[in-house]
Amino acid sequence: MRIGEYVNPWDAAFSSLFSAFCGGIFPLGAMFFLPEQIKFVGTIVATAIAVAITGNLSAILGKSDRKSAIxxxxxxxxxTVAIHWYVGRMF
Incomplete structure (x- = not known):
């Protein structure tokens, strides 16, 4: 970006919405389609895959080290999964 350029807030909002939707497909699919016996572990694995993909894409777009980003x-x-699980167990 050059001085004086800015990111359109609507573009940023829709980009975040699209990214969250795409990243949520893997864990959501695991929750819906995996058998009950492996649903818990499968959802964690699906989440790890989803965040690995987003780490890889962010490194490619940001031209940085892919391994460290992943x-x-x-x-x-x-x-984050562990925190959400723990908070969910509290209620």
Missing amino acids: VRNVVIGLI
């Missing part, structure tokens, strides 16, 4: 996304994604 590892960072997977670690943060799995921590």
